[in-house]
Amino acid sequence: MSVPVLSAHNIGKSYGSGANRFDALKGVSLDIQAGESVAIVGKSGSGKSTLMHLLALLDDPDSGSLLVEGTDARKLKGKEVNRLRNQDFGFVFQQFFLTANATVLDNVVLPLKIAGVPPRERKARGMAALEQLELADKAKNKAINLSGGQKQRAVIARALVNNPKVIFADEPTGNLDTATGAVVEDILFALNKDKGITLIIVTHDIELAARCDRQIFIRDGLEDTTESGASRKRHAGAHAGAHA
Amino acid sequence: MKFIDIVKTAIANSFRSKLRTGLTVIAIFIGAFTLTITSGIGTGVTSYIDTQVSAIGAADVLTVSKAADSTSSTTDGPAAYDPSKATTVSLGNGSRPGTTIQALTARDLTKIEKTSGILGVDPSVRVTPDYIEYDGKGKFEIIVNATATLTKADLAAGSQLSNASTADQILLPTTYLKNLGFPSAKAAVGRTVSIGITDYTGAQQTVKATVVGVQNETILGVGAGLNQTLTDTLHAIEVTGAPAGATDSYATATAHFDVTSTPAEITAIKDDLTKQGYASQTVADQIGSFQTVINVIIGVLNAFAVIALIAAGFGIINTLLMSVQERTREIGLMKAMGMNGGRVYTLFSTEAVFIGFLGSALGALAAVGVGSLVSNILADGVFSALPGLQVVQFAPSSIAIIIGVVMLIAFLAGTLPARAAARQNPIDALRYE
Numbered sequence: 022m023s024v025p026v027l028s029a030h031n032i033g034k035s036y037g038s039g040a041n042r043f044d045a046l047k048g049v050s051l052d053i054q055a056g057e058s059v060a061i062v063g064k065s066g067s068g069k070s071t072l073m074h075l076l077a078l079l080d081d082p083d084s085g086s087l088l089v090e091g092t093d094a095r096k097l098k099g100k101e102v103n104r105l106r107n108q109d110f111g112f113v114f115q116q117f118f119l120t121a122n123a124t125v126l127d128n129v130v131l132p133l134k135i136a137g138v139p140p141r142e143r144k145a146r147g148m149a150a151l152e153q154l155e156l157a158d159k160a161k162n163k164a165i166n167l168s169g170g171q172k173q174r175a176v177i178a179r180a181l182v183n184n185p186k187v188i189f190a191d192e193p194t195g196n197l198d199t200a201t202g203a204v205v206e207d208i209l210f211a212l213n214k215d216k217g218i219t220l221i222i223v224t225h226d227i228e229l230a231a232r233c234d235r236q237i238f239i240r241d242g243l244e245d246t247t248e249s250g251a252s253r254k255r256h257a258g259a260h261a262g263a264h265a
Numbered sequence: 266m267k268f269i270d271i272v273k274t275a276i277a278n279s280f281r282s283k284l285r286t287g288l289t290v291i292a293i294f295i296g297a298f299t300l301t302i303t304s305g306i307g308t309g310v311t312s313y314i315d316t317q318v319s320a321i322g323a324a325d326v327l328t329v330s331k332a333a334d335s336t337s338s339t340t341d342g343p344a345a346y347d348p349s350k351a352t353t354v355s356l357g358n359g360s361r362p363g364t365t366i367q368a369l370t371a372r373d374l375t376k377i378e379k380t381s382g383i384l385g386v387d388p389s390v391r392v393t394p395d396y397i398e399y400d401g402k403g404k405f406e407i408i409v410n411a412t413a414t415l416t417k418a419d420l421a422a423g424s425q426l427s428n429a430s431t432a433d434q435i436l437l438p439t440t441y442l443k444n445l446g447f448p449s450a451k452a453a454v455g456r457t458v459s460i461g462i463t464d465y466t467g468a469q470q471t472v473k474a475t476v477v478g479v480q481n482e483t484i485l486g487v488g489a490g491l492n493q494t495l496t497d498t499l500h501a502i503e504v505t506g507a508p509a510g511a512t513d514s515y516a517t518a519t520a521h522f523d524v525t526s527t528p529a530e531i532t533a534i535k536d537d538l539t540k541q542g543y544a545s546q547t548v549a550d551q552i553g554s555f556q557t558v559i560n561v562i563i564g565v566l567n568a569f570a571v572i573a574l575i576a577a578g579f580g581i582i583n584t585l586l587m588s589v590q591e592r593t594r595e596i597g598l599m600k601a602m603g604m605n606g607g608r609v610y611t612l613f614s615t616e617a618v619f620i621g622f623l624g625s626a627l628g629a630l631a632a633v634g635v636g637s638l639v640s641n642i643l644a645d646g647v648f649s650a651l652p653g654l655q656v657v658q659f660a661p662s663s664i665a666i667i668i669g670v671v672m673l674i675a676f677l678a679g680t681l682p683a684r685a686a687a688r689q690n691p692i693d694a695l696r697y698e
């Protein structure tokens with residue numbers, strides 16, 4: 022078996038200190054293989070976003086260890102972490118985090134600008150990403166003037182503009198109506214299938230979770246193995262059924 | 266992120282909150298404007314003085330006088346009478362009216378001459394001729410410029426006075442030409458004028474002198490310049506018929522030393538004279554004390570400007586802290602997308618430096634405009650009697666220094682907010698509501 026892209030061993034995270042201390046994540050282990058699509062499912066406040074931020078190297082775990090392609094994340098230098106965040110990871114945040122008064126194109130090419138890509142190439146790649154998400158006609162609009170679905174697509178365009186290996190999506194359809202949500206889902210799974218981009222999707226939408234290869238259930242900061250195990254069995258069963 | 270992108274982004278960011286940036290820019294503008302104007306006045310006045318005394322002549326001359334007498338100090342009461350000491354200053358010795366200066370006597374002159382390093386000493390005499398006349402075209406009052414032999418004149422035509430010459434030479438100011446009947450400065454050079462002077466007995470005599478040059482009016486003394494020979498001739502007439510002993514004391518004397526003397530040697534000569542009870546000054550010392558006064562005035566004005574700039578620095582800190590606060594999310598997002606802390610820091614300091622540049626460049630530009638305008642108006646009006654005086658003059662180098670210093674202050678002011686921005690943790694920043 023190949024080295025997992027991301028491998029977490031018993032990672033935990035707490036917020037605050039003393040009486041206010043709150044253990045948001047109490048020890049979760051998981052392996053994510055390249056090209057997989059994984060859903061992180063759970064109730065609100067269960068620690069899904071916290072887990073995703075740790076996997077995406079946006080935050081440091083208090084306990085346990087995290088391996089990125091076999092290397093301990095703690096041993097990575099600041100520069101390498103920045104390179105990973107910039108080149109290998111794409112983020113779709115729960116809130117969109119678009120710069121309201123900048124154009125859609127400027128928002129989308131931000132990772133390229135940070136990477137130091139020259140303006141001409143930035144524009145070409147930004148437009149290509151927007152075309153992929155059928156937003157090319159809105160490129161010159163201010164981000165604030167987009168509809169919710171358009172904003173979500175702009176955010177996805179920004180996540181994939183740098184051709185990442187992994188896309189982290191926190192509630193990518195949470196703000197959308199069913200129809201638009203379905204469009205966004207299709208886009209994400211198409212990227213997974215066509216370009217082999219690893220998908221890590223945080224959601225509490227059971228249907229979206231079901232479309233992923235694998236589901237990880239989180240409850241009160243711990244993996245709910247009975248649910249996860251059941252889903253694995255269902256998954257295996259579905260495959261077996263298909264082959265029969 | 267490429268540096269050019271950082272600069273562009275920083276500039277765009279500073280224009281996002283136009284009012285806030287605008288107010289900060291005004292604060293810097295005021296400081297930079299004041300600094301530029303004061304430095305312009307400094308440059309203008311200094312360069313005027315420099316042309317007035319350009320290539321200071323007589324670098325080998327000390328003006329010597331008796332040091333202020335300590336025997337008449339208030340606590341000790343009056344000093345015992347010393348008949349050998351000349352306490353009152355008599356005729357033709359260059360004293361100012363109403364002042365009592367310890368006079369130099371013939372004995373003092375010998376003492377000064379014997380001082381090592383001194384090659385010769387001449388008592389300074391001030392002559393007061395009655396009139397000047399050219400070609401019978403009318404008699405006009407004449408004022409003698411006492412410093413003429415010590416400085417090089419700012420010439421309009423002709424040449425400098427020669428103290429070595431045995432001819433009686435005179436240097437006319439431009440303002441005398443019209444009344445005396447010369448059509449131009451050039452026309453006056455080489456002509457002979459008559460000078461009328463009254464001797465001790467009250468009889469008027471005339472002396473012929475050659476006009477060697479015409480000089481622009483100067484701030485270091487107005488009036489006509491006379492060479493040593495002419496001064497001596499006139500003085501000789503003034504004291505004709507005076508009782509013996511009435512004329513052998515002088516307020517000051519001019520001592521010559523070797524022109525190749527080093528500053529240390531000159532200081533040694535001055536110290537030696539001080540020990541013997543004489544005060545001495547080179548021409549450079551005299552001009553230096555004049556410039557010191559101007560420098561002090563400019564220094565005070567500069568201090569006000571710097572205070573304004575320091576206040577503006579706090580304006581920058583405030584402006585940037587607010588924008589760091591406002592843009593916490595954006596900073597978090599950029600860091601989450603792999604922007605390193607150093608770049609975030611550079612982004613915010615660049616914004617500070619840009620605000621500093623904007624304020625100082627506008628301030629300096631406005632100062633140059635206003636200063637040149639006022640200077641031209643003054644040159645044609647109040648200062649029209651002083652040709653060549655541009656009160657405010659701008660040296661490109663000092664303007665560049667002012668802009669540079671303001672940008673440095675802005676950078677320093679920006680460090681605090683920029684550090685706050687650079688240290689943000691992406692996730693904390695993104696969670697910030």
Ligand SMILES: Nc1ncnc2c1ncn2[C@@H]1O[C@H](COP(=O)(O)OP(=O)(O)OP(=O)(O)O)[C@@H](O)[C@H]1O
Pocket residue numbers: 036037043045063064065066067068069070071072115225696
């Ligand atoms: N910075 C913080 N300080 C204190 N507590 C925090 C902080 N961030 C998260 N928490 C707490 O940790 C728990 C997990 O938060 P998290 O954001 O991971 O939940 P979630 O599963 O993503 O929920 P949702 O589905 O509502 O987004 C929550 O109870 C939350 O209140």
Ligand SMILES: [Mg+2]
Pocket residue numbers: 069070071115191
């Ligand atoms: Mg969440």
